[in-house]
Amino acid sequence: MSIESVNPATGEVVDSYDETSESQREDRLERATETYAEWRETPIERRQGLLSEAADVLRGNVEEYATFMTEEMGKPIVQSRAEVEKCAWLCEYYAEHAASHLQDEVVASAPEARTVVVHEPLGPVLAIMPWNFPFWQVFRFAAPTLAAGNVGLLKHASNVPGCARAIEDVFREAGFPEGAFTTLLIGSDEIDAVVADDRIAGVTLTGSDGAGRAVGETAGRELKKSVLELGGSDPFVVLEDAPMDETVQAAVQARLLNSGQSCIAAKRFVVVDDVYDEFVDRFVEAMDEQVVGDPTDERTDVGPQARPDLMDELHEQVEKTLEAGGECRLGGEPIDREGAFYRPTVLTDVPEDAPADREELFGPVATVFRVPDEAAAIEKANDTRFGLGASVWTEDLERGERVARRFESGLAFVNELVKSDPRLPFGGIKDSGYGRELAEDGITEFVNTKTIWVQRAGGAGTEMVE
Template identity: 80%
Template sequence: MSIESTNPATGDVVDSFEATSDEEREARLERATETFSEWSETPIETRQRLLARAADVLRENTDEYAELMTEEMGKPIGQARDEVAKCAWVCDYYAQNAAQHLQDEVIAGDENARTVVAYQPLGPVLAIMPWNFPFWQVFRFAAPNLAAGNVGLLKHASNVPGCARAIEDVFDRAGFPDGAFTSLLIDSSEIDAVIEDDRIRAVTITGSDAAGRAVAETAGSQLKKSVLELGGSDPFVVLEDAPMEETVETAVQARLINNGQSCIAAKRFVVVDDVYDEFVDRFIDEMAAQTVGDPMDDATDLGPQARPDLMDDLHEQVAETVEQGGELELGGEPMDRDGAYYPPTVITDVPENAPADREELFGPVASLFRVPDEAAAIEKANDTRFGLGASVWTEDLERGERVARQFESGLAFVNELVKSDPRLPFGGVKDSGYGRELAEHGITEFVNTKTIWVQQDAGEETDMIE
């Protein structure tokens, strides 16, 4: 079977690839298992050195990888270059810090015993990854897990097969052993069979909450560890003392980054009454000023949606919200041009329980809510089944931190858009999933946290500090 990738800006076929056959899938699983036996015993210094080399490969081929991402899923080319740089950063981070994160932890216990916590790799880990950040979301899984001594198998989204193959090639060029990181070009219907395979020891997914539930159910039935990074409907809370110029500028960026297709994009803008009208007027003007066009053009702010069917789903959510009483202030119709283009769109007076209130709108659509005060803003921010990120805007930083602590989210930012950073744990709560990626927390998700007790003779004094 052949898999085609299609340029969403033009509708042209970018490339075609042969799907992984059942026989080839079996061979790749077996090779990954054999490689794990070797890789898990490889000194961590060697693993770190190879990760640093992977970072070099990424930087040396930035334009190639950025253009591939833009061709396959439509992100603006400047953002694609930034994505490659961020992938190199996460490789550098674990190349520098993995050994420290995974060093044995000596813990005081019985006075006649030496008690240690060791962090040991689990084995082959399956990663099910989405199309919206086709390099970054793979590398934020791969870098810590390869550093920890696991091996990775990637089931990437079907519309970015070229990215899947290119990422596999990055690790090959960097000198990783064959089987350390393997791409499986398989259909979603084959995922359960891979998860259920005894050689797979854990699974992680970044995707919709529906997909996460299905993966978690299968993994749970096999008693296999899972990490779920799922959808979000992040609130962007604007208080009456917000620095308005900076707030509006960042609000537009937070909504439209990656053509609006980001789990941690600001989607629900919750604004207190005192500054609501000013914010709305400025926000609409800034959204309307964004340049929609060819994602290969550096001047473009907003490119196409990744697939025509995704644009159709988004428009259906917008139309239903308006039909229920939402006020369309800007945009709201697919653009009359080639490609899957949807314009910057703003909806006010969003009715309770309308799609723009309750669902994740995965595209350049902003939902605005007027609230009387801070307490109501927090209540509205938390009035969602999602809990990935949230931000609050205020001149009073102590107030901002107090509000941030009240958000029901895995990430909370004050006077900054929600973003991921290799140095900080990333993940959500509620229907946005569980588990953490990145930082020390991420590298210890898929390891055996093993307690080791070494009993000493009763008369022998144990140095618990050493």
Template identity: 75%
Template sequence: MSIESTNPATGETVETYEEDSSADRDEALERAEAVFDEWREVPIEDRQEMLARAGEQLRENESTYAELMTEEMGKPIAQSHAEVEKCAWLCDYYAEHAAEHLQDDRIASESDARTLVSYEPIGTVLAIMPWNFPFWQAFRFAVPNLAAGNVGILKHASNVPGCARAIEEVFREAGCPEGAFTSLLIGSEEIDEVIADDRIEAVTLTGSSGAGRSVAETAGSELKKTVLELGGSDPFVVLDDADLELAVEKGTQARLINSGQSCIAAKRFIVVEDVYDEFLEAFVERMDEQVVGDPTDEDTDVGPQAREDLMETLDEQVQETVEQGAECHVGGEPMDREGAFYPPTVLTDIPEGSPADREELFGPAASVFRVPDEEAAIEKANDTQFGLGASVWTEDYARGERVARRFESGMAFVNELVKSDPRLPFGGVKASGYGRELAEQGIREFVNEKTIWVQHQNGEDDGLVE
């Protein structure tokens, strides 16, 4: 069978790839298992050097990779360039800090014993990754795991096969041993079988809550660890003392990044009564000003949705919410032009239980809620199945931190949009998943945290350097 890469801005076929056969899949798993024994013994300093070279490879070919992303899934080209650079930054970060994050932890116990925790690789980790940040999501998995001594199998989204192959090429050109990082072009129907394979030790997925439940069920039945980064419907809370100009500027950016197709995009704007009208007027105006168009144009703010069916799903959610009584201030239906284009959309007076209230709107549609005060804002922010990120806007920093601590989320930001950063752990709670990526916490997710006890005899030390 073949996999077609389609440009969502034009509907044209970019390229056709042959799907990997069951024999190809088996060979990749066998090769990964074999190379693990070699890769785990490579000094971590050498693994870090490989990551540094991967960062160089990304920067040297930034335009090629950026154009590929934009062509396959419609990301505005300026954001594609930024994504490649962010992946290079990730490589730089672990090239510098991986050894520090994985060094033994000495823990005091008995006076005549040396006790510590070592962090050792576990084997082959399967990553099931989405299309919306086709390079970043995959690198966020691959870089810390390769640094830790694990090997990786990537099952990327079916609409970005070219990106999947390009990512594999980056590591190969950086000197990663054959089989230490492999991209498999296979269908989703094969995932359960791969997860259950004895050669897979752990699984990480970024995707929908439904996909997360399915993967967790299969992996759990095999007693394999999982890390899940799932959907989000992040609250963007505007308090009565917020800098409204900043909140509108950042709110527009936070809602429309990646043409609205981001798990951590601000989706529910919760605004206190005292500043609601002023915020809404400015926000609607700013959303309406954004340039929707050709994603290869540097001046484009919002490109197409990644697939026609995804745009149709978003439109169904918007239309159902309006039919239930919501008001649409701008946008609200697919654009009359070639390609899967949906305009920036703002909904208010949203009925409780409607799609815009309860579901994740994965596209450039913002839900704006009016609440009487801070306490009601916090209550509304937490009134969701999701718990990925959240932000609060106020000129009182102490107040902002107090509110941030009350959010039921894996990440909380004060006067800043929710974002990922290699130096900080990333992940959610509730239906947004569990486990963490990035930073020290991320590199330690798929390792064996082994307790080692060295008993000293007759008061002698163990001869090991402290």
């Protein structure tokens, strides 16, 4: 069978790719296992050098890779190029810092012994990745995983098979051995069998909380390490002393980045009463100014939704919210044109338990809530089953940090939109998952942190306590 890649802006088939057959899957799993036996022994300086080569490959082919993204999932071309550049930066980060993150640590212990903590790779790691950042999500798994001495297998989203193949080619062209990074073009119904396979040492997933629960259940049953980066409904808290010009500008960007299809996008705008009317008026005006259209056009701010069915789901959430009593201040409907385009939308007066209050809206739809004061803003920000990111906007930095510390989230920003950075750990709590990606935390997720105790025979007696 074949997988078709369809351009969401035009509905045209971009290309078709052969699915990985059961026998091919078996061959690739076996090859990955064999490669791991050699790769784990490869000096880390060599692994770092190859990551540096991967960064060069990415930058040398930026237009090709950016075009793949834009054609397959509709990301505006300017943002696609930026995504490729960010992947190169990530490779360079681990090319520089992997050895220091993984170096042995001598720990003071018993005076007659030398105790060392070392980090050893686990084996082949399966990554189940989404379509919304089709290069970045993969590279933030692959770069630290490969640097640590593991090998990677990728099950990418079915609507970005060209991106999946292109990423495999990046590592091959950079000089990584065959089997160090392998793409499996398989269906979701095959994931459980791969996770359960004895050759897989761990699994990481970025996606919905439903998918995360299913993968986490299988990994838990098999006693395998897992990292889950799931959905989010990030609050964007605006206090009465917020710098309004910068706040409104950032609010638009935070909601519409990647055409609104980002787990760390600001989705719930929580605004104190003193500045609520001013914020809403200016926010609606700024959202209305955004250019929606052809994602290959440099001037486009918002492209299509990645698939027509995803746009339909988003519109259903909006309609149910309005039926429940919410008010639509802008947009609220698909654009009458070819392609899966949805108008930038602002909802207000949303009742509790309406979809826009409780569910993640994965598209260019913002929900604004009025609250009386800071305490109520924090309460509303935390009133969600998600806990990925959050931001607060205020002129008082001490106040901002105090509020940030009270957010129930894995990421908290003051006067900046929530974003990922190779130098900082990334991940969430509650229904947004567990584990961390990026920085030192990301590279040590899939390693065996081993304690080594070295002592002369006939030394001090052994304590009979576990």
